[in-house]
Amino acid sequence: EMRQEIMPYIQHHYRTLEGRDHRAIAGLSMGGGHALEIGLKHPELFGWVAGFSSAAPFEELDRTWGPLGPKWEAAPPKLLWMACGKEDFLLERNQVFVNWLEASGIEHQWHVSDGGHEWRVWRRYLTSLLPSLFQ
Numbered sequence: 001e002m003r004q005e006i007m008p009y010i011q012h013h014y015r016t017l018e019g020r021d022h023r024a025i026a027g028l029s030m031g032g033g034h035a036l037e038i039g040l041k042h043p044e045l046f047g048w049v050a051g052f053s054s055a056a057p058f059e060e061l062d063r064t065w066g067p068l069g070p071k072w073e074a075a076p077p078k079l080l081w082m083a084c085g086k087e088d089f090l091l092e093r094n095q096v097f098v099n100w101l102e103a104s105g106i107e108h109q110w111h112v113s114d115g116g117h118e119w120r121v122w123r124r125y126l127t128s129l130l131p132s133l134f135q
Contacts, residue, residue: 020043020045020047020075021047023045024046024048024049024050024133024134025039025046025048025049025050026049026051026129027050027054028052028053028054029052029054029055029090029117032051032052032055033054033055033056033057035049035051036049036051036056036057036097037057039080040077040080043072043075043076043077046077047079048078048079048134049079050079050081050125050129051083051094052082052083052121052122053083053085053088053090053094053121053122054082054084054090054093054094054097056082056093056094056097056098057097058093058097061096061097062100076107079132079133080101080106080107081111081132082098082108082110083111083125083128085112085114085116085118086114086115087115087116088116091112098110111125111128
């Protein structure tokens with residue numbers, strides 16, 4: 001569960017606007033897995049959720065993620081964006097999660113690119129994602 005003191009800390013130390021319409025969460029690799037988990041379980045806090053080559057959830061998805069329904073109906077993310085390289089060792093894991101999103105009717109964007117689990121790939125993802133945020 002997300003620690004409740006994180007958001008006040010960020011708002012106190014950084015110039016931010018409050019509310020999900022002004023908040024995104026993204027990460028890469030293990031951080032991408034955390035961003036997906038936090039963002040998807042807290043759509044009331046984050047309007048945009050993104051994962052780059054994420055350590056995406058892939059086991060017991062219906063049991064773990066199925067209860068999202070009521071939260072998502074009330075406040076679905078404006079964008080759920082995921083990407084992974086064709087040579088990335090996490091591609092299969094991401095594809096399992098994306099297939100579950102599709103089967104569950106959860107709107108998302110899924111991008112498969114050339115490359116592996118590396119910075120040059122993630123920099124391209126960031127430049128692709130940024131224009132879509134806060135629109």
